Amino acid sequence: MVDTDFDAHERSRWAGRAEAYARSFGRLCAYPAEALLDAAGVRAGRRVIDVGTGPGTVAALALGRGAEVVAVDAEPSMLDAARRNAPGADVRAAALPDLPVPTGGFDAAVANFVLNHVGDPAAGVAELRRVVRPGGRVAVTVWPVPHPPLQGLWGTALAAAGVATPADLPRLPPERDFPRTEAGFAGLLAAAGLADVRCVTLTWAHRADPEDWWAGPAAGISAIGLVLQRQPPAVRERVRREYDRLAAPYRQPDGSLALPTAALLASARVG
Template identity: 75%
Template sequence: MIDFDAHERSRWAGRAAAYRRSFGRLCAYPAEALLDAAAVTAGRRLLDAGTGTGTVAAAALARGARVVAVDADAGMLAEARRTAPGARVQQAALPRLPHPAGVFDAVVANFVLNHVADPAAALAELRRVIRPGGRVAVTVWPSPHPPLQRLWGEAVAAAGVPVPTDLPRLAPERDFPRTEAGLAGLLAAAGLTDVRAATPTWTHHTDPEDWWAGPAAGISTVGLLWERAPAAARQRLRQEYDRLSAAYRQADGSLALPTAALLGSGRVG
């Protein structure tokens, strides 16, 4: 059986630059709302768990927060050091953080719970390092998927590219509904109070080649399919991406892709 966490970490290795160009710009959108939900202001001690390229850490530094940013991938950390030079950057992965209990005023995890084998254990670890009265805020992608996320699945189906059967899946008992109620329930089960959940929506504006750069570098499930597919299947997949994305193409050639996220937060104690 393939280890879920090990598989996830392997998929990000060496892909930080491609992530920044493609999915990183998408994931940056909820940063300010995430920091608001965690009550991040000047002087607050913040942990940015799964910082990626450091976008949220940089936004928190701009508010005057004292920021520690952690990520499992060395390439992401190198990008984060450039993006958020005022943060203390460390290599670490949920569900084990190298910090004592109760040392942070707030913790954020931007699209991180999507990539862990045990979301409840990861959330419990985030809660552990927050002082009483501090807040945690997280984002995940919703299900059913909005149009932006559906685009990839539609392209794969139209191209007739089979989805691998050997991909690791979350154990059913560890999964949770990717809805406002499901995320709120996960937060409440972790012992958080004043739990809130919302669904921010936006339109992601991107160059078609930038958006394609993520899967072309092996990021996400469609990226894994791209890596494994023979030349003919790759050609079909690219053709279907071009055909389907044309519906979102603007006069200047860019794409305007409607999307959404789930944003949840809660207080310790």
């Protein structure tokens, strides 16, 4: 059974925020896209579904490889962006774990940082498996836990400013969650009946303008954005000061930030 409270909360964090996402988290999430497509075996002539396409970054790259692409997302502003950024893709409104497409209709399914926004990750993986033909491939990414410095920056800044994480934020129940480690992520795919499961950790330093990186949570994106929006102006200013202080060691000579980060990339074959 899908955790509708969790799903509704996650979708509310992205509603109407495609532009803010592109300014802040979009470039970060784009980094693993080529590796994701490689892991899914995406090339010319392959039929691919990009689930949770966001602004269409992965879909556009798949089109560039000569693939036939269906791109789906639950958020209308993201769908508008995907139609602009990935002309030639069949862009549709849909979300895990219910994709209105035929069983076995694709050579590959990819989901870039999507399962972390799904109330039942196991059901999400099972749906990705369903839509891919036998012998086809599934490739997915999530953020690891413990968090790398980039992702940990927000929580550290909130704590330093004296802001506690609200108890009412929706969370996955333990029986639906999985360890955000290579073994835990691989286990999620294996439990769905996928074969030849492989999970690797990608590491890089994300370069961003400090104002752009602050803009995402300031616009209400993600759980951190919700916490920030709930604070009175004086507290938000205190969080911003802590953010600037904690980000200072990562500042480059040109004023940009180079924040160490990582992602888990798991892939498998449909038996």
